[in-house]
Amino acid sequence: MSVLDRVPPFWLVVTGIVSVQVGAAVAKDAFALVGPMAFVLLRLATSTVVLVAVARPRLTGRSRTDWLVALGYGVCLAGMNVCIYQSFARIPLGMAVTIEFLGPLAVAVLGSRRPRDLVWVGLAGVGVLLLGFDPTGLTAAGVGFAVAAGAFWAGYILLGARTAGRWEGISGLAVASTVGLVLVAAPGVLEGGPRLLDPTVLVLGLAVGMLSSVLPYSLELTALRRMPPRVFGVLMSLEPAAAALAALVLLGERLTGAQWLALACVVVASVGATRAPRAVPDG
Numbered sequence: 001m002s003v004l005d006r007v008p009p010f011w012l013v014v015t016g017i018v019s020v021q022v023g024a025a026v027a028k029d030a031f032a033l034v035g036p037m038a039f040v041l042l043r044l045a046t047s048t049v050v051l052v053a054v055a056r057p058r059l060t061g062r063s064r065t066d067w068l069v070a071l072g073y074g075v076c077l078a079g080m081n082v083c084i085y086q087s088f089a090r091i092p093l094g095m096a097v098t099i100e101f102l103g104p105l106a107v108a109v110l111g112s113r114r115p116r117d118l119v120w121v122g123l124a125g126v127g128v129l130l131l132g133f134d135p136t137g138l139t140a141a142g143v144g145f146a147v148a149a150g151a152f153w154a155g156y157i158l159l160g161a162r163t164a165g166r167w168e169g170i171s172g173l174a175v176a177s178t179v180g181l182v183l184v185a186a187p188g189v190l191e192g193g194p195r196l197l198d199p200t201v202l203v204l205g206l207a208v209g210m211l212s213s214v215l216p217y218s219l220e221l222t223a224l225r226r227m228p229p230r231v232f233g234v235l236m237s238l239e240p241a242a243a244a245l246a247a248l249v250l251l252g253e254r255l256t257g258a259q260w261l262a263l264a265c266v267v268v269a270s271v272g273a274t275r276a277p278r279a280v281p282d283g
Contacts, residue, residue: 009223013235016216016223021097021239021246023211028088029251030204034195036085039208041181041188042196043081046209047217048177057171066166073163073172074179076155082184083149090142092253094244095131098263099143101240101270102128103150107157108233108273120269127265134258170221233274237267 027039087096105124109117131138163172188196195201224232240263247253255263 009225009227010235012219012223013227013232014238016219017236017238017242018246019211019216019219021093021242022250023208023213024084024088024093024097024243025246025250026204026211027085027208028093028247030201030208031089033198033204034201035191036089037082037184037188037190038192038196038201039205040078040081040085041184041192042202042205043209043212044078044177044181044184046206047213048174048181050209050214051170051174051177055169055171055174057167057174059175069159069162069166070172070175071179073156073159074176075183076152076159077176078180078183079152080149080156081180083145083152087142087145087149090139090145092137092244092255092259093247093251094240094253094255094263095138095259096142096146096149097243098127098240098266099131099146100150100153101237101266102147103153104157104236105266105270105273106150107154108270117273120273123265123272124269127262127269130258130262130265134256134262136256136259137253170217173217230274234271237270237274240267 023043027036027043030039084096084100087100102124105120109121131143160173163176166172167175192201220232244253244255244260244263248255
């Protein structure tokens with residue numbers, strides 16, 4: 001039994017959520033040293049090295065469909081990271097993650113046949129309208145990138161399920177991460193240039209990769225072995241709130257009252273849409 005197996009799964013997931021958003025805040029704070037694309041490159045490079053070393057994916061004997069699914073998964077992974085970092089550079093962290101979260105919320109609602117889920121769609125819509133009424137600190141480009149990140153996140157979820165069914169363990173994720181790294185390598189190097197070799201930038205990039213990818217994935221994977229997916233999904237709905245709090249503490253980013261209310265609407269809608277209905281006993 002590992003040390004992580006002794007920790008209650010609830011705390012593993014919460015720690016992972018906090019880790020992701022602290023990593024995002026660290027990355028945003030370092031954009032003054034090197035731009036968003038360069039940090040996406042450093043983040044994916046860190047996670048790819050660790051994932052490939054751990055998974056050691058088997059590449060021989062794979063079908064064409066295996067590779068196409070992993071390729072699509074990698075494209076979504078790269079697009080999600082690029083778009084959300086570009087959004088971070090333009091609007092408050094909490095708002096970027098709140099808007100991005102509409103992607104997985106859409107997947108949860110569209111994958112359900114429960115009429116009551118229309119309530120959660122409406123609540124999320126109220127949150128979006130509130131942002132429209134109080135766009136303090138928001139820009140069209142920042143919101144657009146967050147929406148695109150949400151779309152890529154939705155694709156990442158859908159293709160993740162197919163990848164898991166075709167690749168053993170985390171080998172599919174390792175391959176997808178490699179694909180994502182290849183896609184962002186050229187623009188990341190062009191943006192970062194010689195600054196990518198600066199020791200401070202390298203250390204920050206390593207920290208962001210560990211905080212935002214390696215550590216949370218390890219914690220979540222361990223938690224899922226002992227936690228129902230329904231409970232896991234509900235806890236993950238706290239991501240926007242965690243992002244706003246991390247930005248407040250580490251970056252001094254303050255949201256308006258209407259923006260906090262919009263965030264709460266999206267979180268509650270996500271919790272409601274993610275919760276699975278209770279099983280009805282036979283007989």
